Amino acid sequence: MVERQRxxxxxxxxxxVESAIITPLLMLFVFGIFEFGFAFRDYLAVAxxxxxxxxxxxxxxxxADADYRMLRAIQRASAALPDGVIERIVIWxxxxxxxxxxxxxxxxxxxxxxxxxxDSADLSTPEYQFGCQEIASGDLFNSPDRFWCPIDREVxxxxxxxxxxxxxxxTHDYITGLFGDTVEFDDHIVLKVxxxxxx
Numbered sequence: 001m002v003e004r005q006r007x008x009x010x011x012x013x014x015x016x017v018e019s020a021i022i023t024p025l026l027m028l029f030v031f032g033i034f035e036f037g038f039a040f041r042d043y044l045a046v047a048x049x050x051x052x053x054x055x056x057x058x059x060x061x062x063x064a065d066a067d068y069r070m071l072r073a074i075q076r077a078s079a080a081l082p083d084g085v086i087e088r089i090v091i092w093x094x095x096x097x098x099x100x101x102x103x104x105x106x107x108x109x110x111x112x113x114x115x116x117x118x119d120s121a122d123l124s125t126p127e128y129q130f131g132c133q134e135i136a137s138g139d140l141f142n143s144p145d146r147f148w149c150p151i152d153r154e155v156x157x158x159x160x161x162x163x164x165x166x167x168x169x170x171t172h173d174y175i176t177g178l179f180g181d182t183v184e185f186d187d188h189i190v191l192k193v194x195x196x197x198x199x
Contacts, residue, residue, distance in 0.1 A: 153193055154193070
């Protein structure tokens, strides 16, 4: 009887040691699942945002509000993202379907005749500020789409349609910090603009 009690006491000690070893590993596994799930959600939202933005830019073609419509499409597609995580949106004149975003544009510098650069604050810019206006009387603003003006985009089928590229970049914040503080996700899509009538 005494030997049996001694054996039971020894087993309870082993359970405590096993729990001390397994619990941190189990918690790391559970937190890893959470972190991966949220990061994957943000990655998919970025890919969807770039795709929807490029599709809208292609359809809007040379409309004066083309960039405004592209930003609205990105805003809708990125609804799953936390507020303010979009670091950069670039719309650029691509050389072809496999072109990548120019380095200066990707780094946040708009280039005349090449690209317009936006951030999350531009998602709330009102429509009347678009349209390639240099200075509006009274409001004194420069429209954010003036560097690669939508009305300059080639949309007539016989004369070589422009390719339009859309790049979206976000910073994802890790919740637990076990895998670092942040990670950057980005994606880009290039489409040919939809041909318009020559009228």
